[in-house]
Amino acid sequence: MTSLSMLGAIALLLLSILLIVIVLQRENGLADRMVAVDALAACAIAGCLLAAAASGQIVFFDVAIGFALVAFVATVGWAYALAATTEDAP
Numbered sequence: 001m002t003s004l005s006m007l008g009a010i011a012l013l014l015l016s017i018l019l020i021v022i023v024l025q026r027e028n029g030l031a032d033r034m035v036a037v038d039a040l041a042a043c044a045i046a047g048c049l050l051a052a053a054a055s056g057q058i059v060f061f062d063v064a065i066g067f068a069l070v071a072f073v074a075t076v077g078w079a080y081a082l083a084a085t086t087e088d089a090p
Contacts, residue, residue, distance in 0.1 A: 006050070006053070006054055009050055010050060013043060013046055013047060013050065016039075016043055017043050020036050020039050020040050020043065021040075023036045024036045024037070024040075030082055030085075031082060034075070034078050034079065034082065038075050041067070041068075041071035041074075041075075042071075044067060044071075045064050045067055045068050045071070048060050048061075048063050048064035048067060049061070049064050
């Protein structure tokens with residue numbers, strides 16, 4: 001990647017992280033916060049991939065894959081927990 005496109009990608013990634021943090025502060029619902037944290041995990045994966053592109057190190061791809069797997073399992077777990085709590089509510 002050229003340095004200009006890399007800087008643009010980093011700027012967009014930082015902007016999306018900033019917007020996600022704002023959503024996390026404003027939202028009160030558990031489901032909305034779960035979606036925001038999942039989007040934050042996607043930004044972390046994108047950051048790993050950008051680091052791999054910038055440095056040329058293949059190990060960042062492995063980190064991104066591992067983080068994606070952990071984020072997926074965590075999202076499924078939180079969704080299951082949220083569904084269980086809403087079924088128990090009167």
